[in-house]
Amino acid sequence: MPSVPSINTADRERLLADYPQVFHRSFWQRYGLAVGAGIVAVYLIICFFAFNVGPTFMQGRWDRASLYVQDWYSWRAQPRLRFEEDGTVRAQWSSRGQYPADANISWLQPTAAGGYAVTYGNDDDRLDVTPSLVQVYLGGTAYPVTITVDAATAPEGAPSAITQDGNKVLVDYGFEGQAEIRTGQVYVQRRFIGWANFLFDTKSEFWGRTYGELLVLATFGERIDPDRSNFGHMVDDFLGNNVWQHSDILSKLMQTLVMAFVGTLFGTLVAFPLAFIAARNITPNRAANWFMKRCFDFLRSIDMLIWALFFTRSFGPGPIPGIAAIFFTDSGALGKVYAEALENVDDKQREGVKSVGASPAVVNRFGVVPQVLPVFISQSLYFWESNIRSATVIGAVGAGGIGLKLLEAMGTNADWDKVAYMVLLILLVVFLFDNISNAIRSRLIGQAAH
Amino acid sequence: MADISANNPGGLGSAASLTMRHYQQQLKTRRIYTAISIVVFLIVLGASLNFANNANAGKFFERLPYLFDFITHFVPDSPMEIIRAMFDLQSPYADGSLKYDYTSDRVYLTENFYIPHFLYQLIITINIALVSTIVGAAAAFALCFFASTNLVGAGATRFVVRRIMEVMRAFPEIVIAGLLTAILSIGPIAAIIAITVHTVGALGKLFFEVVENADMKPDEGLRAAGANWAERVRFAIVPQVLPNFVSYTLLRAEINVRASTIIGAVGGGGIGEVFRLAIGRDHAAKTYAIIILLLVSIIVIDQFSGWLRRRLVGEQSFEFGRGAA
Numbered sequence: 001m002p003s004v005p006s007i008n009t010a011d012r013e014r015l016l017a018d019y020p021q022v023f024h025r026s027f028w029q030r031y032g033l034a035v036g037a038g039i040v041a042v043y044l045i046i047c048f049f050a051f052n053v054g055p056t057f058m059q060g061r062w063d064r065a066s067l068y069v070q071d072w073y074s075w076r077a078q079p080r081l082r083f084e085e086d087g088t089v090r091a092q093w094s095s096r097g098q099y100p101a102d103a104n105i106s107w108l109q110p111t112a113a114g115g116y117a118v119t120y121g122n123d124d125d126r127l128d129v130t131p132s133l134v135q136v137y138l139g140g141t142a143y144p145v146t147i148t149v150d151a152a153t154a155p156e157g158a159p160s161a162i163t164q165d166g167n168k169v170l171v172d173y174g175f176e177g178q179a180e181i182r183t184g185q186v187y188v189q190r191r192f193i194g195w196a197n198f199l200f201d202t203k204s205e206f207w208g209r210t211y212g213e214l215l216v217l218a219t220f221g222e223r224i225d226p227d228r229s230n231f232g233h234m235v236d237d238f239l240g241n242n243v244w245q246h247s248d249i250l251s252k253l254m255q256t257l258v259m260a261f262v263g264t265l266f267g268t269l270v271a272f273p274l275a276f277i278a279a280r281n282i283t284p285n286r287a288a289n290w291f292m293k294r295c296f297d298f299l300r301s302i303d304m305l306i307w308a309l310f311f312t313r314s315f316g317p318g319p320i321p322g323i324a325a326i327f328f329t330d331s332g333a334l335g336k337v338y339a340e341a342l343e344n345v346d347d348k349q350r351e352g353v354k355s356v357g358a359s360p361a362v363v364n365r366f367g368v369v370p371q372v373l374p375v376f377i378s379q380s381l382y383f384w385e386s387n388i389r390s391a392t393v394i395g396a397v398g399a400g401g402i403g404l405k406l407l408e409a410m411g412t413n414a415d416w417d418k419v420a421y422m423v424l425l426i427l428l429v430v431f432l433f434d435n436i437s438n439a440i441r442s443r444l445i446g447q448a449a450h
Numbered sequence: 451m452a453d454i455s456a457n458n459p460g461g462l463g464s465a466a467s468l469t470m471r472h473y474q475q476q477l478k479t480r481r482i483y484t485a486i487s488i489v490v491f492l493i494v495l496g497a498s499l500n501f502a503n504n505a506n507a508g509k510f511f512e513r514l515p516y517l518f519d520f521i522t523h524f525v526p527d528s529p530m531e532i533i534r535a536m537f538d539l540q541s542p543y544a545d546g547s548l549k550y551d552y553t554s555d556r557v558y559l560t561e562n563f564y565i566p567h568f569l570y571q572l573i574i575t576i577n578i579a580l581v582s583t584i585v586g587a588a589a590a591f592a593l594c595f596f597a598s599t600n601l602v603g604a605g606a607t608r609f610v611v612r613r614i615m616e617v618m619r620a621f622p623e624i625v626i627a628g629l630l631t632a633i634l635s636i637g638p639i640a641a642i643i644a645i646t647v648h649t650v651g652a653l654g655k656l657f658f659e660v661v662e663n664a665d666m667k668p669d670e671g672l673r674a675a676g677a678n679w680a681e682r683v684r685f686a687i688v689p690q691v692l693p694n695f696v697s698y699t700l701l702r703a704e705i706n707v708r709a710s711t712i713i714g715a716v717g718g719g720g721i722g723e724v725f726r727l728a729i730g731r732d733h734a735a736k737t738y739a740i741i742i743l744l745l746v747s748i749i750v751i752d753q754f755s756g757w758l759r760r761r762l763v764g765e766q767s768f769e770f771g772r773g774a775a
Contacts, residue, residue, distance in 0.1 A: 040584055047581050051642070056634050065633045255505050258498045265495065301748045305712045305722055306741055309729045314517045318506025389620070390712075396624050397715045397726060400505065403624060407716065410628035423625055430620040 070175070071416035075196040079108060081116050081186040083131035083147075088114035098243075100202040107190060118188050120176040127171070127179055127186070134181050136162060136171050145169050145181050152181045195417050197243050204237040244418065249405060253425055255319045256401035260387040262319075263326025268380045270331040271296075275338030276364065282342055293339065299332025304394055312398040322399035326387050334383060341375045342368065374444040381437035388433055392426060402426065526735035536739040538566040549733050568724060568736075572743055574638060575720035576751070578713075579706035582642050586649025587699040590615075593650070594657035595683050600666055612658075619651025623709065624716050631717050641718030645709050653702055660694045661687060693763040700755040707751055711744065 007015075016023050028035075048054070077099070080092045091108065099105055107119045115130035128135040134145040134152070143158050151167035161172045169181040180187040199214075200206045205224050206214060217224070218231045225233055239247035276282045278292035307328045311321035350367035358366070395403025406422050409415040462470060503510050526532055527543055534541050534552055541550040555567035565573075595601050597611040623644040630640035668686035677685070714722025721740060728736040 044581065044584060047577060050577070051581075051638050053639060056637060056639050060634045062633065065629075068629060068632060251505070254501065258502050262495065262498050262502065297749070298745075301745050301752070302741070303708050303711050303744055303748065305708075305715055305725065306744065309715070309726060313729060314508075314520045315510070315513045316507030318508070319502035320506045320508075320510055323502060389622070392622050393624055393709075393712050393716070397712065400507075403622075406622065406624060407628065410625070410632070413632055416629075419625060419628075423622060426622050427617065427620050431616070434620075 068413070068416050070191065071414075072420040073195075073417075074175075074191050074193050075417060076177070077188075077190045077192070077196075079188050081118075081129050081188060083184055087131055089116050089129050089131060091116060098196045098202070100207065103202075103208075108188075118179070118190070120173040120190065125173055125176065127188070129186050134169075134186060136179075138162070138171075147181070147183060149183060152183055195244075195421070197241070198421075199241070200234075200237050201242045201244075203242070206234055206237055244421070249402070249418075249422060249425070252400070252402045252405045253422075253429065256322075256391045256395055256403065257388065257429065259319045259322035259326060259391040259395070259399065259401060260384060263323045263391070264330055264380060264384040264387050266323070266327045267330030267334050267383070268376070270327075271334035271338050272376065274331075275335050275342055276368075278335060278339035279342035281345070281347070282364065282368065293336070296332045296335040296339070299328055300336060301332075302329070304329045304390060305397060308394040308397055308399050317398050317404070318400045322391055322394055322401060325394055325399065326391065330383055330387070334380065337379050338372070338376055341372050341379075345371045378441045378445055381441055385430075385434055385437055388430055524732070524734050524737070526738060531735035532738045532742065535733075535735040536566060536568060536743065538564065538568075541735075548731065549736075552736075568721065568740055568743055571719075571721040571724050572747055575710050575714055575722065576707060576747065578638050578641050578645065578710040578718070578720060579703060582645035582649055582710070583699060583703040583706050585642075586646045587653055587695070587702070589646075589650045590653035590657050591695065593654050594661055595687070597654065597658040598661040600662055600664070600669075601679075601683065601687065611654075615651045615654040615658075617651070618647050619655065621647065621651075623648055623713055627713050627716060627718055636717060636719065638719050641710055641713045641720070644713055644718070645706055648709070649702055649706060653698060656698045657691070657695055660691045660698075664690045697759050697763045700759050704748075704752055704755050707748060 075098070078094050080094075081089050082092055084090055093099065109117050109119075111117050111128065111130075113130060115128060117126055117128050119126040124137060124140040126137045128137075132147055134147065136143045136145055136158075138159060138161055143155050143162055145155065145162075146153050152169045154162050154164045154169045163170045163172075167183060171179040171181065173179075175191060177188070177190040179189065197207070206217070209217070214234070218234055221230055223230055228236070239250075274292055274295075277288050278296065280286075280289050283289060304325050307325035308321055311324040315321050315324070345368055349371060350363055353363045353367040391399075391401060392403045392406070395401035396407045398404070402422055402425075406419060409418045409422065526535075531541060531543070533539070538552050538556045541552055544550045552567075556564040557567065557570045558564045593611055593615065597608055597615065599608065602608050626644040626647055627640045630643055631637075634640060664687050666686075668690070669682050672682045672686050710718070710720060711722040711725075714720035715726040717723070721744065725737070725740045725744070728740060
């Protein structure tokens with residue numbers, strides 16, 4: 001057992017008398033943290049029940065959740081194999097059309113008997129589809145699903161991947177896809193990693209080529225269209241991609257950036273002179289200080305949402321309401337921050353300039369502005385960064401930009417790949433601008449100050 | 451001797467005039483750079499404005515006169531209507547339409563006592579903000595020590611934790627809210643989680659910066675006494691950084707109230723949604739009632755959190771807090 005250092009009674013009394021603040025702390029000093037934590041815990045428990053967290057999570061459609069999340073990084077081809085009158089099978093594509101009309105698709109091959117063979121990854125997992133019988137291969141074993149006018153019937157003793165659902169049979173190949181065998185058709189769903197037709201849609205000359213081929217074409221290949229260089233052609237086709245709408249998405253992203261940039265800039269320009277009026281030490285007029293500060297508080301306290309919706313009502317959807325909303329909120333917020341910075345300036349420089357007989361404007365120009373300008377710019381840059389994120393959100397309520405585009409894409413519940421694409425773009429832009437503004441800031445105020 | 455006097459402004463000595471010339475040269479270069487940057491800046495601004503104007507549904511100068519039309523037309527029938535809409539009182543203009551129907555959304559607690567609809571929604575919004583601030587701050591607290599250079603030697607850990615925070619901070623809130631709405635159906639939980647994720651990222655960054663600026667002497671003392679990592683964090687770092695953490699968390703709570711209003715308008719419920727509907731349907735009295743409620747509540751929350759911050763932390767209450775918002 002380690003020896004415990006001990007003290008005698010006299011020492012103990014002396015220590016207790018000398019350091020009362022250590023040994024006789026008030027109730028709040030001792031238990032304040034515990035009491036606070038307890039209150040917070042009780043509050044969270046109440047909220048847990050008030051917001052119905054448990055039941056909501058239980059009733060959540062988690063099967064859909066995995067589907068949606070898979071859609072972020074993979075795509076589905078969904079042909080319907082319809083049984084025709086003449087005993088053949090015809091493949092019909094949804095409107096999303098990931099393949100051109102006459103494409104040769106390696107996983108969907110017509111068979112000699114007029115049916116189709118659908119492979120899920122390899123030949124051991126495939127469907128041989130004919131109007132009367134679908135052979136389901138699972139790991140090399142065949143399970144015949146017979147189809148009559150009334151019902152598709154799974155064989156006896158089929159594994160759990162094949163399920164009978166009323167008169168339909170569902171086949172599950174895991175990530176590779178599913179199939180739904182009905183009396184008149186087979187719904188095939190085949191899933192692949194990646195984003196389908198991300199670069200070029202099926203109408204483009206460049207569709208279906210490998211990156212190597214594209215590189216060769218772009219650099220020294222024969223011109224496909226004699227009027228344009230191949231590279232220009234590629235850029236046009238990329239931006240004009242009907243499925244991914246690159247040009248639209250990029251222009252919406254640009255709108256969001258413009259909203260943040262112009263809104264913050266105008267906010268800065270308005271807040272700058274007004275902050276001089278609001279600062280007690282610069283303008284020795286209490287009424288003016290008070291009035292200006294209340295103006296800032298008012299502008300700041302009206303939520304950005306209110307400004308955004310208000311201006312959307314008057315200017316119609318687009319970047320102008322976004323700019324106006326950011327401008328109004330930020331001139332208030334920046335004004336407040338600027339005024340505080342001004343009130344903390346060093347008076348010696350002002351006195352120095354004043355002592356040589358300078359006018360008040362000159363005193364401010366040479367005695368105050370050089371001190372506060374780095375702080376002002378640094379604050380504005382912070383606001384700019386934060387406004388890029390805000391502009392995305394207020395865009396969604398109607399101010400346009402990438403936010404609205406995101407909301408539309410999410411509303412269909414089928415375009416999660418496009419959502420992922422836009423999220424990536426937003427993350428990229430936010431990181432880029434964070435780094436730019438960090439670089440400007442550290443050049444202005446030195447590494448230590450932020 | 452004219453050329454000499456031109457090279458010797460004010461009759462300075464040769465060394466001084468050299469300095470003077472250098473100074474003037476530098477001034478000139480600097481002015482040129484300033485002029486160039488202002489021109490570039492103005493071009494970018496002009497292009498941005500033009501782009502914004504072209505992309506907008508209504509053009510700025512065409513719509514500007516009508517802005518005031520909109521304001522002048524958008525008035526309630528009487529000022530009392532705003533009060534009635536706010537407190538769910540029967541309106542004398544009631545004609546069965548939604549515009550004057552203030553009473554049907556009352557939230558009855560008992561037979562006779564009700565909470566007005568807008569007030570109820572406001573309470574929901576504020577609670578969304580509070581819950582996500584608390585949960586987010588707790589998570590950020592747990593994460594931040596692993597991101598600070600002075601506590602974690604392993605660069606890989608720091609790198610991973612910081613990147614996670616960055617992604618959480620930059621991930622668009624509406625996407626999280628939208629995805630969860632699709633899974634959990636419409637309700638406040640999607641908004642709570644979306645705001646929580648953002649809070650973890652934003653507070654985590656501020657927190658670890660505070661930790662990195664902490665005084666390491668107590669830590670050395672504890673290390674000398676043989677304390678392990680958790681004990682060092684608990685007794686050397688946490689007491690130093692806790693006031694700043696609380697201050698940042700309170701500021702974040704203010705920001706989150708605004709965020710939850712906006713997320714509400716996109717589908718998270720609460721006062722934001724009610725407001726969007728009211729202004730979209732031209733219900734002037736309801737709109738003004740909500741604006742007043744929001745204004746008052748935000749001012750009250752700002753003042754309260756400012757007061758609490760001053761009490762807990764003293765004068766260093768981080769008014770510049772929107773930094774990592």
